[in-house]
Amino acid sequence: MPKMKxxxxxxxxxxxxxQSELQVPLKELRDAGATVHVATLDGKAIKGWxxxxxxxxxxxxxKISDVNVDDYIALVLPGGQIxxxxxxxxxxxxxxxxxxxxxxxxxxxxxxxPWLLIEAGVVEGREMTSYHSIRTDLKNAGANVxxxxxxxxxxxITSRSPDDLPAFVAKIIExxxxxxxxxxxxx
Numbered sequence: 001m002p003k004m005k006x007x008x009x010x011x012x013x014x015x016x017x018x019q020s021e022l023q024v025p026l027k028e029l030r031d032a033g034a035t036v037h038v039a040t041l042d043g044k045a046i047k048g049w050x051x052x053x054x055x056x057x058x059x060x061x062x063k064i065s066d067v068n069v070d071d072y073i074a075l076v077l078p079g080g081q082i083x084x085x086x087x088x089x090x091x092x093x094x095x096x097x098x099x100x101x102x103x104x105x106x107x108x109x110x111x112x113x114p115w116l117l118i119e120a121g122v123v124e125g126r127e128m129t130s131y132h133s134i135r136t137d138l139k140n141a142g143a144n145v146x147x148x149x150x151x152x153x154x155x156x157i158t159s160r161s162p163d164d165l166p167a168f169v170a171k172i173i174e175x176x177x178x179x180x181x182x183x184x185x186x187x
Contacts, residue, residue, distance in 0.1 A: 003177045005033040009074045012039045012064060012093065016082020019048035019055040020162045021110050025076050026058070028169045034176070037061040037072075041090065049080045065092050074176055075100040079111025079131065079161075088119040098122065101156070106175045108157040110168055114138055117156070126153035129160050 009029055013022055022038075029036050040046050040060035048055035075097070077084065087093040097120040100107050109117055114130040115137065117123050124142030129135075129151040139145045149164040150157060150171045157175065159168040 003179065004029075004173060007034040007074070007176045008072045009034045009036045009076060009172075009176070010039055010067060010072045011036060011076045011078065012067075012087065012096065013046055013058075013078050013083050014041050014086050015046045016049050016080050016086065017046065017058075017078045018080035018083070018111055018162065019050040020165060021078035021080065021113075022048060022058060023056075024162075024165045025078070025108075025169050025172065029076075029172065032173055039064045039067050039096075041086075041093070049082060064090070064096060067096055069096065069099040069103050069105065072100075072105060073179075074106035074108065074172060076172065077107070077109040077113035077116055079109070079113040081112050084113045084115040088115050094119050104155065106155050106157065106172065108159075108168065108172050108175075110159040110164065111161055114143075114158055117158075122156070126156055127151045128153065128156070128158040130158060131161055 038061050043060045043063035045057045045059045047057050097116050101122045111131045118141040126143055128138055128143040129146050130138055135145050149167040150159050157171050
């Protein structure tokens, strides 16, 4: 997989990320040869949520505000209820999501993370999935909502839950190996 060895991928998260939804892609994408950075609001470590209680911390590599979208081929957005809810209220984080989509980058969001895609205004007309409790939000924002382990629409990848992580990560790797995608930019 020569493209993975040259790929730089960003994971954007804050406190309350679903533990497995950050750590599994982080490990597997690095194992596949990619350089993976974690961007947090302050550039410092963040604490995960592991099913029913606080989990482990993950070090931040840089501040979200310092992210240069052109440095990366893909953006991964882990879910959890707390993490995407905090990030969607942060205009800088939302703008970075818009910038990744406008820059024809691969964007992958799992579980509750499609809330960020809704806030960024990039879901209308796209086939998407998510955790069952936010599917109405996706539908109301104009997405064509499906219930399957991974949906892809113009380089935007979505999955439902930690159970879908194998298919989610495999699809990210497949898309990185295919390269950047031209797509319609959200209004």
